Every structure is written in structure tokens, then in C-alpha cells.
Amino acid sequence: MSQDIPVTGYAILGLLTFGDELTGYEIKQRADITLRFYWVAPAMSQVYTELRRLTEHGLVRADARAEGGREVTSYAITGAGQAALRDWMEGTPAGFPVLKHTVLLRLLIGHATEPGTTRRMLDDYLDELDRARADLAAVREALRGADRPGEPFRFPSMVADWGLDYFAAETRHARRALASLDETGPRDDDAAD
Amino acid sequence: MSQDIPVTGYAILGLLTFGDELTGYEIKQRADITLRFYWVAPAMSQVYTELRRLTEHGLVRADARAEGGREVTSYAITGAGQAALRDWMEGTPAGFPVLKHTVLLRLLIGHATEPGTTRRMLDDYLDELDRARADLAAVREALRGADRPGEPFRFPSMVADWGLDYFAAETRHARRALASLDETGPRDDDAAD
DNA sequence: ACAGCCATGTAACTCGTTACATGATTAC
DNA sequence: GTAATCATGTAACGAGTTACATGGCTGT
Numbered sequence: 258m259s260q261d262i263p264v265t266g267y268a269i270l271g272l273l274t275f276g277d278e279l280t281g282y283e284i285k286q287r288a289d290i291t292l293r294f295y296w297v298a299p300a301m302s303q304v305y306t307e308l309r310r311l312t313e314h315g316l317v318r319a320d321a322r323a324e325g326g327r328e329v330t331s332y333a334i335t336g337a338g339q340a341a342l343r344d345w346m347e348g349t350p351a352g353f354p355v356l357k358h359t360v361l362l363r364l365l366i367g368h369a370t371e372p373g374t375t376r377r378m379l380d381d382y383l384d385e386l387d388r389a390r391a392d393l394a395a396v397r398e399a400l401r402g403a404d405r406p407g408e409p410f411r412f413p414s415m416v417a418d419w420g421l422d423y424f425a426a427e428t429r430h431a432r433r434a435l436a437s438l439d440e441t442g443p444r445d446d447d448a449a450d
Numbered sequence: 451m452s453q454d455i456p457v458t459g460y461a462i463l464g465l466l467t468f469g470d471e472l473t474g475y476e477i478k479q480r481a482d483i484t485l486r487f488y489w490v491a492p493a494m495s496q497v498y499t500e501l502r503r504l505t506e507h508g509l510v511r512a513d514a515r516a517e518g519g520r521e522v523t524s525y526a527i528t529g530a531g532q533a534a535l536r537d538w539m540e541g542t543p544a545g546f547p548v549l550k551h552t553v554l555l556r557l558l559i560g561h562a563t564e565p566g567t568t569r570r571m572l573d574d575y576l577d578e579l580d581r582a583r584a585d586l587a588a589v590r591e592a593l594r595g596a597d598r599p600g601e602p603f604r605f606p607s608m609v610a611d612w613g614l615d616y617f618a619a620e621t622r623h624a625r626r627a628l629a630s631l632d633e634t635g636p637r638d639d640d641a642a643d
Numbered sequence: 644a645c646a647g648c649c650a651t652g653t654a655a656c657t658c659g660t661t662a663c664a665t666g667a668t669t670a671c
Numbered sequence: 672g673t674a675a676t677c678a679t680g681t682a683a684c685g686a687g688t689t690a691c692a693t694g695g696c697t698g699t
Contacts (some may be wrong), residue, residue: 263659303659347567355551368467412557415627430612458687498651520650522651652692656688662684667676669677
């Protein structure tokens with residue numbers, strides 16, 4: 258049933274389960290505000306590639322219409338698509354999240370550079386975290402009113418709350434790391450060792 | 451100075467800053483217990499590919515010797531390698547972590563499957579989290595005694611503590627999501643909507 | 644004797660990216 | 672009129688994976 262579709266394909270399929278018919282362009286936009294936090298923000302070209310594959314497998318239906326002078330194609334999930342998605346969700350082992358955390362990677366080898374570099378990196382990270390937090394918080398707010406059990410945005414809301422807590426935790430960790438860096442003293446030439 | 455080296459290359463370079471000369475095989479092992487949590491556990495073949503590239507760029511020195519009947523090659527970071535690593539750490543913008551979180555992705559579209567599937571997934575995730583936590587805790591313990599400011603494992607310890615807190619937070623989030631799923635009632639056929 | 648670990652690599656392949664290309668519609 | 676946004680693709684490429692291949696050394 259569900260063969261040869263990469264996870265991003267299922268992610269796109271998932272975006273199409275919220276009711277609307279979407280163009281590739283719109284899927285990219287939705288991905289940028291949702292998937293981006295937990296999976297990836299796929300490139301436009303990747304979205305189109307994936308949509309073609311899904312169409313070939315019969316998991317989505319392409320609905321091409323002429324809108325003014327240009328061809329616009331919307332995509333809707335098919336019955337087979339919903340079945341494939343369900344199969345995937347039931348039949349795939351949880352799989353541990355993969356974290357590509359450049360900040361932690363660079364903190365790990367912090368001894369290979371000056372403390373100031375590491376501090377600057379952590380400060381930058383705090384800024385970016387705050388931006389991400391604000392973006393996600395806006396998304397979360399937009400879901401209010403339809404986030405109770407049985408309502409359409411229940412699961413997206415749960416995920417958004419999870420993500421907001423995650424960002425909050427990351428902020429705490431980065432602050433703690435900064436504080437720990439200061440333990441040596443702002444200029445680290447006396448108390449070391 | 452630092453051109454054309456993928457992040458995993460710098461990660462390997464970083465592993466070589468802790469003093470030892472390592473074989474490709476040993477690097478893979480170290481990566482599996484450290485990098486795996488914050489970056490990736492590269493495939494063996496990838497480790498060798500990267501080592502060849504680093505050698506070509508003069509960032510590591512390959513030290514081949516005959517050990518019994520077989521050729522064993524150890525790698526050590528060079529001065530140029532340390533400079534390249536420092537350049538990379540100073541000159542690269544922080545870059546937001548990329549999270550490929552299949553569990554969150556599937557929770558996001560939880561409405562597309564039965565509640566039991568989602569519960570099972572979260573239960574599995576809790577198990578895996580506990581295993582990962584135990585693995586990382588063991589690593590953390592091994593660093594004790596050399597984790598103060600100025601000591602060699604200060605930064606690895608900071609990162610391990612960060613990671614342990616992260617796993618703890620994930621555990622809380624998964625439990626909260628499970629609790630929230632139960633809000634509808636263990637069998638969800640009455641109070642929904 | 645045989646399994647499991649140590650050690651090194653090649654080949655084929657896939658996901659996903661960046662760069663490039665095109666053109667229509669909308670907002671200022 | 673012109674910039675931004677909507678919309679769709681192709682081509683080249685790179686990082687990283689799995690599968691395959693080889694062989695010595697070590698413990699039981």
C-alpha cells in the first residue's frame with residue numbers, strides 16, 4: 258500500500274487532510290508556518306516534485322484549471338491517499354527525532370575557540386529563538402477557538418503548545434550556558450582551574 | 451581558508467580536538483555517543499569520505515601504520531585544521547536548529563488516524579526517550595571529574611546537561627499530550643464535540 | 644570452528660538544495 | 672511603470688544512506 262513515499266510526501270499529504278484543495282504554492286506557505294518547526298520547510302521545487310510523485314501514486318488528485326491567462330493546479334487528497342497516510346501512521350515505528358543543532362555542536366567544541374565567540378553565538382541563538390517563538394505564538398493564536406477535543410485544530414494546537422514549550426526550554430538552556438560561561442569570570446584569566 | 455567542508459566535516463574535526471589520534475572506526479564510535487544527540491550519527495562510509503576530504507585540504511594528518519597484517523590509519527588534527535575550525539566557529543551565523551521530529555509531525559495530523567495509534571506512538575516515544583536519556587546520562591557520568599571551567603570536558607558536559615534537560619522536557623510534553631488525548635475520555639464516543 | 648568486533652573502502656541511489664527560467668496578476 | 676507576489680517548473684549538484692565487498696584479529 259504505502260511504498261516509496263518519503264516522509265516529506267506524507268507531510269504534504271497530511272497538510273491536505275485539513276479540508277482545502279491547495280496549490281503547490283499554497284502548500285509551501287503552509288509548510289513554512291507549520292512543518293518548518295517540526296520537520297522541514299521544503300524547497301518549492303521539492304514540493305512540486307513530491308506532488309508529482311503523489312499524483313502518480315494516486316494519493317492526490319490534481320485539479321488543473323485555467324485562471325485568467327495561467328494554468329493553476331490544485332491538489333486534493335484521495336481516498337487512497339487517506340488510506341496510505343493511515344497505513345504510514347500505524348505501521349511506522351515512532352523513530353527518534355533527529356536534531357541538527359549547530360549551536361550545540363559548536364558548544365560541544367567550545368574549547369576550540371575564544372569564549373567571546375561562544376557567547377556571541379548563544380546571544381544570537383537567543384535572538385533567533387525569540388523570533389521563532391513569536392512566529393509560532395502567532396500561529397497558535399490563530400488556532401484558538403477550534404482547538405478543543407473534536408475540533409479541527411486540536412492536534413495542530415497540541416503540537417504548537419509542545420513547540421512553544423520547547424522554545425522556552427531552549428531559551429532557558431542557552432541562558433544557563435551563558436551563565437555557566439561567566440563562572441570563569443567575564444575575563445577568564447584568574448580563577449581558571 | 452575554510453571552504454567546501456560540510457558541517458559533518460567540522461564535527462569530525464571537532465572530535466579530533468580532544469587530544470587523541472583516532473581511526474575512522476573510532477571516530478564513528480565517538481560520534482555515536484556524542485554527535486548523535488545534537489547532530490547526526492554519520493554512516494561509516496561517510497566518516498571515511500569526510501576524512502579523505504579533510505586530508506586533501508590538509509586539515510588532518512593521516513598516520514598509516516601496519517598493525518599486524520593490516521593497515522590502520524589514524525588521524526590527527528593539524529594546525530591548519532584548528533585554524534579552519536576556529537574560522538568556521540567565528541564566521542558562521544548561529545543558524546537555527548533543524549528538528550526532524552516524526553512524532554510531532556504525526557501528532558500534527560493526529561485527526562487522520564485513530565486515537566489508539568497516536569497513544570501507542572507517544573508511548574513508544576516515551577520508551578525511546580528513556581533509553582536515550584539513560585545513554586546520555588552514562589556519557590555525562592563519564593565526564594565527571596573533568597567538567598569544571600578550564601578542564602577538558604567542560605563543554606561536552608554543558609552540552610550533555612542541555613541534552614538531558616531536553617529529553618526530560620520531551621518526556622513531559624509527551625505525557626502532557628497523552629493526558630490531553632484522554633480528555634475526550636478513554637473511549638471517545640460521547641463527549642466529542 | 645565460528646561469531647563478533649575492528650577496519651576500510653566502493654557503488655548506486657535518494658532526498659533535498661540552489662540556481663535558473665518563465666510568465667501572469669496585484670499593489671503602489 | 673515597476674516591484675512584489677503568485678505560480679510552476681527544470682537542471683546541476685551535494686550530503687548522506689544502504690548495500691556490497693574484503694579481510695584480519697579476538698574470544699569462546
